[in-house]
Amino acid sequence: MAETRDFGLTVFGATGFTGGLCAEYLGEHLPDDVPWALAGRNTEKLQAVHDALAASGVTNLPALLTADINDQASLETMARRSNVIITTVGPYVWYGEGLVRACADNGTHYCDLTGEPEFVCNMISRYHQSARKTGAAIVNCCGFDSIPHDAGALFTVRELARACGGPPQGRVTLQGVVTASGTFSGGTWQSALTAFGRPRENQLAMRHARMLLDHEYPKTAHALAPLPRRDTELGGWLCPMPTIDPFMVMRSARAVSGYGNDFHYGHYLASKSLPKMVGGIGGIGGLLLAAQIKPVRERLLTLRQSGEGPAKEKRDRSWFKVTFRGEAEGTRVITQVSGGDPGYDETAKMLAETAMGLALDKDAPRATGVVTPVMALEDGLVKRLQKARIHFQRLR
Numbered sequence: 001m002a003e004t005r006d007f008g009l010t011v012f013g014a015t016g017f018t019g020g021l022c023a024e025y026l027g028e029h030l031p032d033d034v035p036w037a038l039a040g041r042n043t044e045k046l047q048a049v050h051d052a053l054a055a056s057g058v059t060n061l062p063a064l065l066t067a068d069i070n071d072q073a074s075l076e077t078m079a080r081r082s083n084v085i086i087t088t089v090g091p092y093v094w095y096g097e098g099l100v101r102a103c104a105d106n107g108t109h110y111c112d113l114t115g116e117p118e119f120v121c122n123m124i125s126r127y128h129q130s131a132r133k134t135g136a137a138i139v140n141c142c143g144f145d146s147i148p149h150d151a152g153a154l155f156t157v158r159e160l161a162r163a164c165g166g167p168p169q170g171r172v173t174l175q176g177v178v179t180a181s182g183t184f185s186g187g188t189w190q191s192a193l194t195a196f197g198r199p200r201e202n203q204l205a206m207r208h209a210r211m212l213l214d215h216e217y218p219k220t221a222h223a224l225a226p227l228p229r230r231d232t233e234l235g236g237w238l239c240p241m242p243t244i245d246p247f248m249v250m251r252s253a254r255a256v257s258g259y260g261n262d263f264h265y266g267h268y269l270a271s272k273s274l275p276k277m278v279g280g281i282g283g284i285g286g287l288l289l290a291a292q293i294k295p296v297r298e299r300l301l302t303l304r305q306s307g308e309g310p311a312k313e314k315r316d317r318s319w320f321k322v323t324f325r326g327e328a329e330g331t332r333v334i335t336q337v338s339g340g341d342p343g344y345d346e347t348a349k350m351l352a353e354t355a356m357g358l359a360l361d362k363d364a365p366r367a368t369g370v371v372t373p374v375m376a377l378e379d380g381l382v383k384r385l386q387k388a389r390i391h392f393q394r395l396r
């Protein structure tokens with residue numbers, strides 16, 4: 001980004017639950033010489049977030065910008081004035097596209113917290129080429145979806161290379177297994193139910209995006225067959241998790257060097273016992289089915305309101321672990337990424353660190369277009385997260 005803009009970084013959605021946590025983190029960690037802004041549609045709410053930052057002793061206080069997703073000109077202005085925009089305004093499938101368009105057109109780097117496959121795939125199909133032309137990095141899934149998995153897979157292939165004495169050759173197989181505790185916010189509830197209610201749109205968007213990805217990144221990456229099974233080394237009963245995370249890991253594997261030319265990935269949720277796993281599948285399956293029936297979905301949407309989220313005491317007790325097994329050339333490594341509250345405290349940290357990486361790190365972004373966090377920052381992302389006390393370790 002050659003020209004100087006008013007703001008190194010802008011947080012859009014700062015009045016929401018996760019946007020507020022992200023603003024707090026940036027208030028503590030953004031260098032004093034980086035001007036930044038909070039953006040949203042409600043100036044009184046924005047002023048309250050600003051005042052809370054001032055009261056907590058933040059010295060590099062943000063400017064306030066008015067922007068509304070229903071006013072495209074306000075998104076264009078925000079994009080032209082910022083080097084990097086963070087957005088926590090979701091569900092992204094309803095609210096996200098205008099800002100992606102503004103950032104892609106104006107060469108503005110962009111980070112979001114979506115976990116919605118339809119949105120990510122549509123952004124790839126519609127804005128990858130224009131973002132490449134202007135030099136913008138449009139980085140989706142910068143929260144618990146999908147950073148621990150995306151960055152953890154990169155860390156694991158680097159550890160495999162160390163164990164193999166060089167970049168792994170031939171078939172490389174990674175399995176990532178998640179265990180976590182925590183609850184979710186109103187915003188996450190709304191986004192998840194919206195995505196569950198659109199299976200056909202999801203499939204279509206995925207099909208279009210795959211065509212573009214196959215053309216842009218000819219290296220292959222394959223999903224392992226999604227079979228539930230018991231695996232004591234990886235944490236008990238494993239249930240395949242059809243979230244957006246494997247899609248993100250495999251995109252990084254195709255675009256970044258070090259994953260080999262024949263990469264395979266499987267993504268699972270671990271349960272201690274078979275009844276627990278079956279109960280979990282039943283619960284998620286029930287919610288998926290319920291989301292297909294419009295009146296039921298609308299009733300469910302009212303159960304948690306936008307702006308609500310788990311209290312600090314609850315978040316302080318929450319945690320996550322993602323354990324990986326990497327195998328190549330007859331060598332195997334076990335690694336783990338772990339941290340505190342996955343959905344909000346660590347998500348706000350991951351989002352802010354990705355944005356600061358784009359705004360401040362030498363050689364960033366490593367790739368432009370619609371990209372994954374690892375494509376955007378490569379090993380610099382892992383270094384930033386380690387410094388921010390998200391743990392990456394080799395267990396065996």
Ligand SMILES: NC(=O)c1ccc[n+]([C@@H]2O[C@H](COP(=O)([O-])OP(=O)(O)OC[C@H]3O[C@@H](n4cnc5c(N)ncnc54)[C@H](OP(=O)(O)O)[C@@H]3O)[C@@H](O)[C@H]2O)c1
Pocket residue numbers: 012013014015016017018019040041042045067068069070088089090091092095113114115143144145146185186187188189191192305306307308309343344347
């Ligand atoms: N994938 C992950 O790991 C992860 C983790 C956490 C959150 N998330 C996602 O992040 C998103 C935010 O979650 P949250 O719980 O923080 O939601 P939230 O508390 O409901 O916040 C939503 C924000 O969007 C703003 N907004 C809504 N309509 C707008 C409009 N027309 N123009 C401008 N701003 C508008 C709201 O502003 P007002 O205050 O003015 O209403 C608020 O700031 C959700 O999509 C959620 O799924 C993902």
